[in-house]
Amino acid sequence: MTRLSGKTALITGSTSNIGRAIAEAYGAQGAHVVVSGRDDARGNAVVERIRAAGGRADYVHADLDGTLAASRALADAATDLLGGRIDILVNNAGIYPPSTTPTADEAMVDRVYAVNVKAPFFLTQVLAPAMAEAGGGVIxxxxxxxxxxxxxxxxxxxSTKGAMETLTRAWSAEFGPRGVRVNAISPGVIRSGDQIADAPSPADTMMYGTPAGKLGTPEAIAAAAVYLASDDAEFVHGTVLDVDGGRTGVAVVAEPAAAAAGA
Known part of the structure; x- marks a missing residue:
């Protein structure tokens, strides 16, 4: 028996990096997975990887633009593919356009909040009550x-990620008593799944002096997502699980010479 055997799961933004790693980990743990995203070629490639490893997966094209209609369309398509029930929803899709406060124009603000906050809000609005009516679920x-x-x-x-962490606690209070566990993962500085393992990266400097001392991997986040979705976490509600190599929980003390040498 695997940890998610017999479960169904929808993972948004799962055509690459963290989302892809979660989809593949869920497939390996026995879940029937719906991979979703905007890149059909990459999405279908993820599905084929899961199937090749013996798992069950399907792909749904989704451009989550922050409208209720787009979120509902994805929820409906995934529910149909998964036999009428979604047990696990992972709100992973997000965008990060480089900007500072003075350079973020109105269109950028609207787009980032649409994808990062409104889309998961409406997916949860649609799916959390359905989970509760079906006997429970995990977000x-x-x-x-x-x-x-x-x-x-x-x-x-x-600010959008702060909103999602706040929504995690609010949704836990709202839906937890109805059998829907809601938690969050807070990734640290993560190496792209397309980067060569241990190759130097400009992001390395952000991990100097941390307990881990190096970038995390998408697979580390996926392992946490498996735990939170499994029955092992049945008593975990409203929690933000830091998977960040100690970046936020431990004071970073880096020697200037060491940092300069590694830059």
Missing amino acids: INLGSWVARLAVPVGALYA
Whole structure:
């Protein structure tokens, strides 16, 4: 028996990186997975990888633009493919356009909030009551370490992830008593799944002096997502699980010489 045997799961933004890793991990743990995203070629490739490993998966094209209609269309298509029931929803899809507060125009603000906050809000609006009526379910949101440890760029993105962490607690209070567990994962600085393992990256500097001392991997986030979706986490509600190598929980003390040498 695997940890998610017999479960069904929808993972948004699962054609690459963290979402892809979660989809593949869920497939390996016995869940029937719906992969979703905007890139059909990459989405179908993820499905084929899951199937080749012996798992069950399907792909749904989804451009989550923040409208209720787009979220409902994805929820309906995934529900049909999964036999009428979604047990696990992972709100992973998100965008991060490089910006500072002065350079974020109105269109960018609207787009980032549409994808990062409104789309998961409406997916949860549609699916959480259905989960409750079916006897229960699990919702996992993706936050970010920058929601609580500020950096001088990306204020817009950080604010959306702060919103998702707040919604995690609010939804836990709202839907937990009806059998729907809601939690979040807050990834740290994560190496892209397309990067060569252990190859130098400009992001390495963000992990100097942390307990881990290196970038995380999408697979580390996927392992946490498997745990939160499984019965092992049945008593975990309204929690934001930091999977960040100690970036937010431990004071970073880096030697200037060491940081300069690694830059």
